[in-house]
Amino acid sequence: MKPLLEVRNLTVEFNTASATVHAVNDVSYTLAEGETLGIVGESGSGKSVHALSMVGLIAMPPGRVVRGEVLFNGRNLLALSQRELFDLRGKEIGFIFQDPMTSLNPVLTIERQIAEPLRRHLGLSASQARKRVVELLELVGIPDAERRAGQYPHEFSGGMRQRVMIAIGVSCNPKLLIADEATTALDVTVQAQILELVRDLKKKIGTTVIWITHDMGVVAGLADTVQVMYGGRIMERGPVRAVFNDPRSAYTWGLLKSLPHGSQRGVKRLYQIPGNPPDMTREPVGDPFAPRNRFATERCFRETPPLVDAADSVSGHKVAAWYDLRQELAKLEAASHD
Numbered sequence: 179m180k181p182l183l184e185v186r187n188l189t190v191e192f193n194t195a196s197a198t199v200h201a202v203n204d205v206s207y208t209l210a211e212g213e214t215l216g217i218v219g220e221s222g223s224g225k226s227v228h229a230l231s232m233v234g235l236i237a238m239p240p241g242r243v244v245r246g247e248v249l250f251n252g253r254n255l256l257a258l259s260q261r262e263l264f265d266l267r268g269k270e271i272g273f274i275f276q277d278p279m280t281s282l283n284p285v286l287t288i289e290r291q292i293a294e295p296l297r298r299h300l301g302l303s304a305s306q307a308r309k310r311v312v313e314l315l316e317l318v319g320i321p322d323a324e325r326r327a328g329q330y331p332h333e334f335s336g337g338m339r340q341r342v343m344i345a346i347g348v349s350c351n352p353k354l355l356i357a358d359e360a361t362t363a364l365d366v367t368v369q370a371q372i373l374e375l376v377r378d379l380k381k382k383i384g385t386t387v388i389w390i391t392h393d394m395g396v397v398a399g400l401a402d403t404v405q406v407m408y409g410g411r412i413m414e415r416g417p418v419r420a421v422f423n424d425p426r427s428a429y430t431w432g433l434l435k436s437l438p439h440g441s442q443r444g445v446k447r448l449y450q451i452p453g454n455p456p457d458m459t460r461e462p463v464g465d466p467f468a469p470r471n472r473f474a475t476e477r478c479f480r481e482t483p484p485l486v487d488a489a490d491s492v493s494g495h496k497v498a499a500w501y502d503l504r505q506e507l508a509k510l511e512a513a514s515h516d
Contacts, residue, residue: 185207413499
């Protein structure tokens with residue numbers, strides 16, 4: 179089956195007055211139709227920038243796509259004009275942004291904001307668009323949808339505003355939906371409702387999803403595939419269960435080890451990855467995680483490891499590492515018993 183999305187060697191920089199920020203470095207992956215991809219990593223790892231740059235949503239300048247291709251249904255998005263991208267965004271590629279209060283226009287009604295892509299991309303009349311707006315608000319679980327459509331963003335709670343953002347994102351039944359930290363600012367109850375809503379919408383309209391988040395638990399419950407990013411690179415990628423149960427990158431291992439466990443008794447200090455995030459103004463050399471990695475070899479500091487199949491693992495599980503994490507962890511285990 180031909181993939182819906184192919185990202186090839188995507189590299190993005192930001193040129194500032196004092197330095198060049200190497201935000202995304204040689205990112206490549208494919209996404210199948212109907213697949214849900216969870217992208218995790220700490221702030222500054224390139225998660226959001228790489229997704230936004232694919233469809234021309236970073237400011238240029240100072241941003242600049244240095245090289246790469248992004249094939250969506252066989253079309254290279256990076257070669258399209260702004261007009262062509264404008265026609266594509268909202269119709270075939272939908273977005274849910276992190277903070278709905280800043281993404282929604284405070285002086286326009288909810289109806290007008292949801293109706294805009296419907297009229298722009300689908301050519302609906304005012305009455306047709308209003309009917310569809312009410313249907314979408316009901317679809318995302320907003321009660322009394324007909325009345326609430328005439329209200330303004332400030333009259334909605336945070337969870338309800340995020341539901342409105344989802345309604346806008348799926349309004350034209352896009353083939354690809356990109357959610358950028360869509361539940362970060364919500365409490366856990368509302369977050370669970372939003373995730374269940376996305377799962378239901380995925381079943382109903384068959385949308386392919388890229389879910390960008392810091393929350394490993396969200397990815398575990400929602401995604402088919404997880405992609406771990408650090409320093410603008412992909413460190414590990416594969417089926418969620420394979421990566422979470424058998425991590426092969428020291429960075430993935432560190433992230434998972436730092437999570438609290440329900441079975442943990444008493445007060446225990448959570449694991450902390452040592453060191454500091456990389457300085458992205460420096461030209462990337464070697465493994466970006468090497469300075470913080472207790473298992474790093476000399477080669478890690480000199481050469482950038484390619485993303486290759488992890489040994490003795492399930493199909494599709496890939497890792498970028500010069501060391502064998504399984505062997506290193508076995509050595510630690512043996513030393514602890516001595």
